[in-house]
Amino acid sequence: MRKPFVAGNWKMNTDSSSCVELSEGIASGATETASAKATVAVFPPFVYLPSVIKALGTSNVSVGAQDVYFEANGAFTGEISTSMLKDIGCTYCLCGHSERRHVIGETDELINKKVAATIAGGLLPVLCVGELLSEREASKTNDVVTRQLEKGLAGLSEEKASAVTIAYEPVWAIGTGLTAKPEQAQEVHDFIRKLLANMYSDELAEAIRIQYGGSAKPDNAAELMAQPDIDGLLVGGASLKADSFLAIIQGAI
Numbered sequence: 001m002r003k004p005f006v007a008g009n010w011k012m013n014t015d016s017s018s019c020v021e022l023s024e025g026i027a028s029g030a031t032e033t034a035s036a037k038a039t040v041a042v043f044p045p046f047v048y049l050p051s052v053i054k055a056l057g058t059s060n061v062s063v064g065a066q067d068v069y070f071e072a073n074g075a076f077t078g079e080i081s082t083s084m085l086k087d088i089g090c091t092y093c094l095c096g097h098s099e100r101r102h103v104i105g106e107t108d109e110l111i112n113k114k115v116a117a118t119i120a121g122g123l124l125p126v127l128c129v130g131e132l133l134s135e136r137e138a139s140k141t142n143d144v145v146t147r148q149l150e151k152g153l154a155g156l157s158e159e160k161a162s163a164v165t166i167a168y169e170p171v172w173a174i175g176t177g178l179t180a181k182p183e184q185a186q187e188v189h190d191f192i193r194k195l196l197a198n199m200y201s202d203e204l205a206e207a208i209r210i211q212y213g214g215s216a217k218p219d220n221a222a223e224l225m226a227q228p229d230i231d232g233l234l235v236g237g238a239s240l241k242a243d244s245f246l247a248i249i250q251g252a253i
């Protein structure tokens with residue numbers, strides 16, 4: 001059985017006091033749940049990572065970064081390395097979130113380097129994949145997801161790939177209030193799992209967790225999670241309030 005993995009992607013939100021308040025709210029409600037039934041993580045902005053890690057204290061809520069650079073150190077103004085993230089206590093790192101692909105312009109090749117560096121640096125990557133609305137309408141969803149997965153995981157051995165969580169996030173559902181129907185999401189999750197079985201093995205495909213992301217909320221968490229290949233949720237907007245994030249965790253377990 002795959003343990004549900006619920007994560008909050010705070011994007012470019014919160015400030016120095018609200019990040020602590022949100023962390024404390026999540027920690028107080030999620031501690032027992034988190035340890036027993038689900039993996040819970042939050043992805044705050046870089047500058048608030050230390051405050052969030054401190055505020056989460058001994059709770060079982062893990063922390064990850066929303067992005068990382070693939071070089072270890074050196075003259076890369078503005079960038080953050082995996083060793084820096086590890087040094088302050090991060091566990092996870094998002095790689096290839098759709099906003100980084102489509103707003104910032106990251107390529108599959110760059111994302112692949114970030115995934116590889118994340119694993120090499122001892123962190124666990126969450127590789128995000130998903131199609132644009134125009135790609136779905138042109139029946140290209142499977143092609144897009146195949147390209148993003150094959151290029152994103154290129155060069156990774158089975159052992160390394162087993163450290164990865166996949167997040168399927170249809171771009172048209174992110175921040176729009178339009179959630180993929182559970183069956184629509186399940187269809188792509190099933191496709192992704194079969195693709196992973198072809199790329200690696202049935203064992204890896206069975207073990208790897210595939211999160212759904214895109215307007216996940218308290219009132220749709222349970223129905224999404226009821227699908228056999230949806231193993232968790234990557235939550236944006238609804239993770240910015242402790243109550244709604246905790247309700248989503250409850251719906252997911």
Ligand code: PGA
Pocket residue numbers: 009169173174175176177213214215216234235236237238
């Ligand atoms: P959303 O964002 O829940 O606000 O749609 C999800 C994500 O981008 O990870």
